[in-house]
Amino acid sequence: MSPPPPPERRDVLSPLLVESVAWSLAFVRLEEVARIARCSRRLRSALAELGAGASSEVRRACRLRVVGAKARVRWWASVVRVEEARRAMLKRDRGYRNVGLFERCAGLDKARGGLERLSSRGTEGEIRRDVARTFATRKFFASAQGQDLLADVLVALATAHPQTGYCQGMNLVAGALLEVHARGGDVRPEPEEGNEEPEFEQQISPLAARTAQRAVFWLVSALCDARKPNDARSSSSKATDNSLELRELWRPGMPQLKLRVYQFDRLVARFLPRLRAHFREIGLAPDVLASQWFFTLFAYALPADWLPRTWDVIFADGWKAVMRLALARLSLAAEELLSCGLEDAGKYMRDRSRLARFTVEALVEASFGFKVTRTTLAELAEQFGLALLEERCCDPVADDGWLRRYGGQGDDLLADAPARALRSRLAELDETTKRDAAALRARVERVERDGAEARVRVEKATAALRDKRRLVGELVDAKRLAAADAARLVLALGGGGDRDDDDDDVLVVVPPQSNRMRHRGFLGSPKPKTAGFRPVPFSTSCLPSDDRVFVRDELRAAQQRAARAEKDLRVARDKLSSAARDFVVAQADLDEARERKRAVELQLVHVVTNATARRRGVLTEVVQGADTPDLNLVRRFTENFRRARGVSAPISAPKLPNAAARRTFSDRA
C-alpha cells in the first residue's frame, strides 16, 4: 500500500498533471474518468483545476461542468466522436488518403485559400456573401484572416458533403467553432455598447490557423453525420445517442426540421403550457423561434461567450440537450413574454442583449430542470410520423397542419397511389369501426329503453303494492270489528238459547290470534291458515225469546259481515302477494338492464380503442415501408432507439380498457 501523498502536493497540482488530465478526457470514456475521479482525489482536483468551478457531483461535473477552456476542444472531439466520423469519411473517400482531405475539399491544393478567390455564383457565391456577414460585429471576423479561414472551412464542408451542400446557419456554427478553436477553447464576451473590443492580440500563426480549420472541418463533419447506434465503444449503448445529425437539418428539404419543431412544440405544450397558449393567441408559431435556434445551434440567439458552455452540453447530450436548452431559453423570458404582443415577443427573443442579466450557468441549470429524455423524443418522433400520415390522409389538409406549416405540400411525402391505398385502408377500418360502434350504440339504446320500461314497471308495482297493503289493512280492521260484534252478541245470548234448526253450526267469532301487523308484514310467504272462526254448538240461551230472535238476527248479520270481510281479505291478500311478485320481477329486470348497459358501454369503449390501435398499426406499417425523407428519418430514429433499448412494441402503446371489457368483447367476437 502506497503512503498517502503529502498535503502540500495535493494542493499544488503540477501543470503537467492538469495537462495530462485534459488529454485523458479526449481519449478515455467519460464514464471511466468519472469512476476514477470518484476514488481519486488527485484526479478530482485536477478536474476542478480544469473547470471554471468544480461540482460535487463528479459524473455530471465530468460531462457538463468541469470542462475548462484548455480541455474543451479535445473534449468536444471526443464526445462528438470525430475520429469515427473521420474514419468513415476517409473510407468513403476510397484509399485512405488521409493526407489533406480538408485541403483537397477546400481547394487549397490548387489555389491560395481565402474569400477573394471565390466566384460570386452558385454555392461559392452564397458562401462569399454569407462570410462577409457572419458575426460581423466580432473582431475575429472583421479581420480578413478570420473571414478567409471561415471561407475555406465552408467550401471544404460543402464539397465534402455534396448532399448537404452549403446551408445558411453552417456559417454561424462553423464560424463560432473556428473562433473557439483559434482562441484556445474560449471566447470573449461581446463588447458593450460603445466599448471597443480589444484588438485580437496577434495574427494566428499559419500552423495554428490550419490546425483550427482542420479541427472545425472534422468536428462539423462529425456533427453532420449520423452515428451508428451500436458501436463497439459503447458497450452500454443506453443513453449514448448524442448524435445531432445536422446533415438532415441542413440538406435541401430539411427533413429533420419538421420533426424537431414538432417535438419542440409538443414539449412547450407539456412544460410551458401558459406560454404556448399565449403564443397561439398572439399568433407566434413555434418554428419562428425554434428553427433559427436549431439551424445554428443557438449561435445566433445566445451571446458568443455563452456558446462554448452551451455547446459542451449539446455535444454531450445531443438533441435532448438542444430541446432542454430551448425550453430553458423560453422559460428565462417567460414572464416578460407573457405580457408581450407578437412584435415585442419577436424582438425580445431576437435580442441577445436582453440576456445580459442572466448567466450561461443559469441557462444550463434551467435546462436541467426540464425532464426531456431520449424516450420522450422517440415517442414524439413516432407520434410525428403518424401525425404526418394521418394528415396526408385528410383531404384537404388543414390550415394549421404540419405539412402545410413545415414545408411539405404533401406530394413529396407519399406518392399518390400509396396515399390513395392507405386512405382507402383507413377508410375501410373507419367504416368497420363505425359499423361496430353504430351496432353497439343501437344496443345501448335498446338496453336503455328496456331499462326505462323496467323502471316504469317497478314504479307501478310499488304503487300497486302500497295500495294492496292499505286495502288489506282496512279489511283486517273490518273483520276485527265484525268479529268483535259477533263475540259481544254471543255473550248477550248468554251462551245458551234454543237450538236453531237453520243454524246448526253457528260460527262464533274468536278474535284472530294474529295481529294486523302479521298480516301486513310479509310478502308472498304462505299464510298460516289459522282460521279465525271455530264452530260452537248453539245450545243454551239466557235471553227472552223476542230478544233472542233479535239478537240472533243481529248475530247472523255480524257473522255474515265477518265472513264477507274474511273473503275479501283472502282476495286482497292474493292480490298483495301477486303485486309483490310483480315488484320483484320488475326490480330484477331493472337491475339486469343496468348491468347490460354497462357491459355494452365497455364494449363500445373497447371498439373505439381497438380501432385506434389498428389504425395506428396500419400507419406504423406504412412508416416502415414508406420511402420518403421525413418518414425515413422517423423510422431510423425510432428503430435506433428500439434497438438501443431492446423494445419491439410501439414506444408509446395505446391504453386499453380494463380486463373485463376486453373479455366481454372477445366473448362477443
Place this chain on the structure above:
Amino acid sequence: MTSSSRPFDLQIKLLMIGDSAVGKTSLLLRYANDTFSSTFITTIGIDFKIKTIDLDGKRVKLQIWDTAGQEQFRTITRSYFRGAQGIVLVYDITDRGTFNSVRSWMAQINDHADAQVNRVLIGNKADFETARQVSTEEGQRLADEYGVKFFETSAKNDVNVTECFTTIAREAKARIPTDPNNNRQGQRLNSGRASGSKPGCCK
C-alpha cells in the same frame, strides 16, 4: 369607440422574398426602424416586423414577414406564402443572377400563394450605380409582363423604400374588403390581437 383610440383598423400580412443577400432584411429595417448597416445579418429561417401606418384615413397594421433567400430554405418559406396578402419580390440590380431568379419566384407565388395576392417587384441597391448589371428598363419590362408595380430602391440611401411598402399595402387594402375570405382572416387576427395590443409605433 373612435378610430384613433383603437390600435388599428386593418391588418395586412406582407411577405418579402427574393434571392439570398439582395437586401430584404435591409429594406425591412430601413422601413420599420429607419436604420441601415452595410454588414447585416443573415435571416435564418423566418423573421418578422410590425409597422402601423396611416393609410387613407385608416390605421393599417403591417405584419411583414422576412424570409431566408437561400434555396435550401424554400420548403420553409413556401409555407408562409399562404395567407400573405401582399408579396414584395426583391432582386439586386448589381447581380444579374438574382434578377434571373425573379421568374422562378413568380412561379412559386403562382403555385403556393393565394390566387388574389398583390405583388410588387423591387430592384434594390440602386445606390450602387457603378456595379449595376440590370437596367431600370429591364426591370420595368419584367414588371409589366407580370402586371405588377416596379420600384428601384436603396435601403442605404432610403430611396423609394416607404413608397414601395405603401403601394403594396394600398393595393392589398383596396382588395381586402372585396375578398370575403381574406377579410375574415383580417377580422380574426384583429380580434385576437385586440386584448394585448398597445398603440402602434406611428403615434
